[in-house]
Amino acid sequence: MSEQPLNPTPAGFDDADATPAGPARTGSTAADALARTAADDAAGVTAAAGPTRETTPGEATPDGTAPPGDVTADGSTPGSSMPGDVAADDDALRAASFERARRLRMEPRFPGGPAADPAGSHHERRIRSFQPRRSRVTTGQQESLERLWPQWGLDIDGKRVLDLTELFDGLPVVLEIGFGMGEATAQMAADDPGTGILAVDVHTPGQGNLLGLADKAGSTNVRVANGDAVILLREMLAPESLDGLRVYFPDPWPKARHHKRRLIQPAFLDLVAPVLKPGAIVHCATDWEPYAEQMLEVLTAHPRFENTAADGGYAPRPAFRPLTRFEGQGLDKGHVVHDLLFARV
DSSP states (O other): OOSSOBOOOSSOOOGGGOOOSSGGGOOOOHHHHHHHHHHHHHHTTTGGGOOOOOOOTTOOOTTSSOOTTOOOTTSOOTTOOSOSOHHHHHHHHHHHHHHHHHHHHHSOSSTTSOOSSTTGGGOOOOOOSBOOOOOOOOHHHHHHHHHHHHHHEEEOOSSSOOOHHHHTTTOOEEEEEOOTTSHHHHHHHHHOTTSEEEEEEOOHHHHHHHHHHHHHHTOOOEEEEESOHHHIIIIISOTTOEEEEEEESOOOOOSGGGGGGOSOOHHHHHHHHHHEEEEEEEEEEESOHHHHHHHHHHHHHOTTEEEOSTTSSOBOOOTTSOOOHHHHHHHHTTOOOEEEEEEEO
8 A cells, every 4th residue: 555656657758747746745855955955056156255346357356366357377267266167167067966866866775675776778758656755764674675675575677577476486466556664465465375465666665664564474475566567567467467456545646737647547457457367356445536536437448347346336345455544544534435346357
């Protein structure tokens, strides 16, 4: 389950419109902040010296140095260590700071753990419904990542097709897109050890938390995938290899201009249908009423899915889906949670 933007929808991408809806889902990465700070510092080098006044050629300034208009033979201003071509120096400093920021974004936070950009070679300009964030990782989460990622983690790099039978020791496998901090996923894995859960997210603290919870419960049926779910569905899963799909509380992107970023769209279902076995269940849940209505409309209209609810509407919450802390907070605010269960035909 997730409380922030997590997964992409395939379409054209515009970086200028990538701001998530709501303050809790916004924020720059540390690398972006570093780049902006360095650029601002570079742009403010001359401003830091204070205001200047106009002088006539040859007139000395109050501190006894030559006026700004006078330059020496080497192209520098007398009394200053600044080179004459300040603009070129500024450009070089900016370029260096952005290069450092780019390297920071590419570097893994934990060597041997989830990659910072696992599918960098698959960069595409398309709409995404998630905003990767670098949040604080606790000591326990870091320990779980370093110890358990080599065994239970994988990067979505788009370079291979996963053998789910080998990965889960022959268990039927459901895909969960967006699991937040992993509490519900860990509980479902513990309650149903006969089903493998391939859990996808980009939130590093959540990845570490889920690994730790599964390990503490003794669950061996969870694998954590790091990266873009669209690349996973499109390039890394064999046809009819999944027994189900779970999408619990995806980001609703409530602003009208952001509706295109919602995960449950016809194009997304086109990717999902081929990798599901006949009869596999797509289970969605949301506490955002307009998004629930869109989910119902899109799933009902798709020819590869059929509503399991007799009245063609929403379904009761299945017993296997835990009531989560996030869901409880919504219920306390008067939100109505809707579950949708559709079978792949």
